Amino acid sequence: MVNLDKLLASTADINGLLARYGVKFGIYKNGEFKEQLFPYDPIPRIIGKEEFAYLERGLKQRVKALNLFLKDIYNEKKIIADGVVPADFVYAASGYLAPCEGIIPPKEVYSHVSGIDLVLGKDGVWYILEDNLRVPSGASYPTIVRGLERLCSPRTFHETPIEDNRNYPQLLNAVMDYVNTGGINVVLTPGRYNAAYFEHSYLAEQMSVPLVTCNDLEVEGDYLYFTGYAGRKERVGAVYRRISDEYMDPLTFNPESLIGIPHIFDVYRKGNVALLNTPGNGIADDKGIYYFVPKMIEYYLGEEAILHNAPTYLPFYKEDREYVLANFDSLVIKDVAEAGGYGVVFGNKLTAEEKERFISMIVNEPRRFIAQEVIDFCDIPILDKDGQVERKADLRAFVLSSEEPVVWKSGLTRFSRNPDSFIVNSSQGGGFKDTWVLSQ
Amino acid sequence: MKLLSFHYHLKIKMDAPVSGHHFTLRCIPVSDSMQRILHLQYYVSPKDDLSSGRDQWGNALLCGCCHGQHTAFETDLCGEAVTGLSAGTPALSFEKERIFSFATPLTGADDALKEFSAGLRIRTGAPEEASAIMHAVHDALTYEPGATTVSTTAAECFGMGRGVCQDYAHVMLAVLRDKGIPARYVAGMLLGEGKSHAWVEVLHEGIWTPYDPTNCIVVSDQHIKLSHGRDAQDCTINRGIFKGNASQNTDISVIVTESEKDGKRLLW
Numbered sequence: 001m002v003n004l005d006k007l008l009a010s011t012a013d014i015n016g017l018l019a020r021y022g023v024k025f026g027i028y029k030n031g032e033f034k035e036q037l038f039p040y041d042p043i044p045r046i047i048g049k050e051e052f053a054y055l056e057r058g059l060k061q062r063v064k065a066l067n068l069f070l071k072d073i074y075n076e077k078k079i080i081a082d083g084v085v086p087a088d089f090v091y092a093a094s095g096y097l098a099p100c101e102g103i104i105p106p107k108e109v110y111s112h113v114s115g116i117d118l119v120l121g122k123d124g125v126w127y128i129l130e131d132n133l134r135v136p137s138g139a140s141y142p143t144i145v146r147g148l149e150r151l152c153s154p155r156t157f158h159e160t161p162i163e164d165n166r167n168y169p170q171l172l173n174a175v176m177d178y179v180n181t182g183g184i185n186v187v188l189t190p191g192r193y194n195a196a197y198f199e200h201s202y203l204a205e206q207m208s209v210p211l212v213t214c215n216d217l218e219v220e221g222d223y224l225y226f227t228g229y230a231g232r233k234e235r236v237g238a239v240y241r242r243i244s245d246e247y248m249d250p251l252t253f254n255p256e257s258l259i260g261i262p263h264i265f266d267v268y269r270k271g272n273v274a275l276l277n278t279p280g281n282g283i284a285d286d287k288g289i290y291y292f293v294p295k296m297i298e299y300y301l302g303e304e305a306i307l308h309n310a311p312t313y314l315p316f317y318k319e320d321r322e323y324v325l326a327n328f329d330s331l332v333i334k335d336v337a338e339a340g341g342y343g344v345v346f347g348n349k350l351t352a353e354e355k356e357r358f359i360s361m362i363v364n365e366p367r368r369f370i371a372q373e374v375i376d377f378c379d380i381p382i383l384d385k386d387g388q389v390e391r392k393a394d395l396r397a398f399v400l401s402s403e404e405p406v407v408w409k410s411g412l413t414r415f416s417r418n419p420d421s422f423i424v425n426s427s428q429g430g431g432f433k434d435t436w437v438l439s440q
Numbered sequence: 441m442k443l444l445s446f447h448y449h450l451k452i453k454m455d456a457p458v459s460g461h462h463f464t465l466r467c468i469p470v471s472d473s474m475q476r477i478l479h480l481q482y483y484v485s486p487k488d489d490l491s492s493g494r495d496q497w498g499n500a501l502l503c504g505c506c507h508g509q510h511t512a513f514e515t516d517l518c519g520e521a522v523t524g525l526s527a528g529t530p531a532l533s534f535e536k537e538r539i540f541s542f543a544t545p546l547t548g549a550d551d552a553l554k555e556f557s558a559g560l561r562i563r564t565g566a567p568e569e570a571s572a573i574m575h576a577v578h579d580a581l582t583y584e585p586g587a588t589t590v591s592t593t594a595a596e597c598f599g600m601g602r603g604v605c606q607d608y609a610h611v612m613l614a615v616l617r618d619k620g621i622p623a624r625y626v627a628g629m630l631l632g633e634g635k636s637h638a639w640v641e642v643l644h645e646g647i648w649t650p651y652d653p654t655n656c657i658v659v660s661d662q663h664i665k666l667s668h669g670r671d672a673q674d675c676t677i678n679r680g681i682f683k684g685n686a687s688q689n690t691d692i693s694v695i696v697t698e699s700e701k702d703g704k705r706l707l708w
Contacts, residue, residue, distance in 0.1 A: 098674075266493050
């Protein structure tokens with residue numbers, strides 16, 4: 001039995017230190033930027049060695065297939081030609097970016113950092129909730145908090161065989177080195193008003209690479225350069241960019257972007273810089289495409305999916321549409337164009353009028369929605385004002401891909417404060433826990 | 441088959457100095473199975489840096505920047521083109537071209553366009569069917585410069601019944617795509633004097649065949665292609681970004697003349 005007494009007693013200290021280090025999460029509400037603390041809960045989520053080994057196998061398999069899917073979609077498109085994924089789901093999706101057509105990124109890695117969200121059902125089965133292959137955030141929180149936990153309760157870590165998770169920056173650096181096309185590595189941030197700015201600065205510092213904004217990088221000829229504060233100009237070979245695709249290059253994507261680097265995409269197309277993650281990945285973590293991931297695994301790897309999707313229906317298919325309309329009240333409906341817990345609707349929480357409007361939307365634009373069974377997922381204990389209470393939680397596992405995918409032996413466990421809420425996204429409030437993976 | 445000589449000139453005047461000017465130019469014609477480009481010469485001014493590249497559709501790009509202050513930007517391009525070498529250009533696999541059968545924000549069909557499209561009993565991009573669409577689009581619109589802007593959609597133009605070559609092309613694309621027929625936008629130059637021109641290519645049995653709905657003709661040897669894409673946005677001739685509070689005035693002039701019919705040179 002793990003002794004948590006000391007850790008529980010140190011909660012306020014740890015949260016105080018996190019606040020001091022600036023471990024915050026920024027959100028925009030009604031057009032206003034607000035930073036809020038990301039509350040830490042001291043009761044860890046503990047995953048046994050064997051259970052994690054199972055997750056590891058499933059996650060590697062999934063990320064491998066997603067990577068092959070991205071290569072296929074932007075090149076040969078065999079999976080569409082073979083009728084496994086309908087063309088509509090690719091070309092009409094907001095995550096599909098035509099400028100990425102025909103590009104093979106350095107070392108053929110598309111999703112360098114994949115954040116895969118899972119939940120543990122009451123049936124004891126882990127379900128994949130969604131894949132995040134664009135700029136998944138969150139790895140920095142368990143990494144920094146582990147150091148604080150070890151300070152506050154060293155004995156716990158001496159007595160319990162827990163995999164050290166403080167190697168995340170090294171794993172990320174290794175991926176950057178693997179795809180680097182010649183030159184230095186940098187972390188590109190949109191700036192301090194980004195929701196995850198703490199993470200950008202923390203990872204850059206831990207990796208000992210420059211944290212840069214668009215003003216520090218410039219394209220010259222066919223290459224990308226970084227000019228440091230001392231005026232020295234260096235070629236850049238890999239950019240861990242924490243800015244979304246559409247803002248990255250005003251000359252290829254959104255022309256209004258002031259946080260992008262003109263012509264960076266042209267340098268990338270020529271193979272002269274690696275961008276992590278690769279632009280255009282949004283097609284693979286699209287909510288509509290999610291349905292097809294188990295089919296992708298079969299198609300590309302000839303294997304059965306190890307990890308399960310939540311049971312999902314696509315109103316796009318007539319049979320599924322009929323099921324969704326007949327069972328509307330027991331399902332959760334997601335708008336595929338929205339992210340971060342927005343656009344998620346529970347069928348039984350709508351008024352009759354809202355329900356009618358929603359159903360007509362599904363009938364008119366079936367491709368826009370997916371419907372899922374509500375998974376009754378395990379509650380896990382958190383420390384509340386009045387002691388331990390049970391709350392919903394999910395797990396974001398991080399898979400780092402270089403030659404082979406590597407699963408980080410930890411993860412971000414997020415929980416909802418609200419006892420009735422199933423939505424645990426950080427952008428909707430809530431807090432986080434460390435995730436301990438046992439080594440024995 | 442014709443030997444055409446072309447001269448393309450773009451001049452942007454800013455009413456206040458700008459700096460940190462980055463630009464991507466898509467105005468370099470490329471040789472393909474319909475046209476062969478000869479003696480191509482160009483200059484861009486001012487510039488500190490210029491490099492060439494290709495976009496995702498294979499169009500030639502000139503990317504560059506000018507750091508210092510300037511109040512004008514100019515591109516001049518001239519050369520010769522042997523045109524009409526064949527009736528179309530070979531396509532990639534159907535799967536790779538299929539994206540061109542999906543509407544874009546500029547080429548979506550609204551109810552009126554859908555009704556118009558439904559009235560045309562056409563199912564494929566075969567020459568007689570594509571021509572019928574071209575005629576119908578041509579007849580439905582009146583050529584009127586100034587009636588539309590670069591961001592006018594096919595549906596808006598169709599609603600007004602007026603537009604210029606870009607709009608004719610977008611409306612024809614909207615109809616073709618409504619029917620699921622892959623079709624792409626082409627930017628280029630036309631024999632004579634004027635501005636840049638736009639038309640449409642329709643995919644049928646592995647060949648992209650060009651149609652000019654503005655002039656209601658099947659493209660043969662009077663057109664020089666500069667680029668193609670899903671719609672006008674993919675074919676923007678000059679895309680730039682600069683620092684400075686200036687409004688700009690863009691002037692484009694294109695002159696395409698038929699070179700002397702010198703038998704020897706036509707042997708190309």
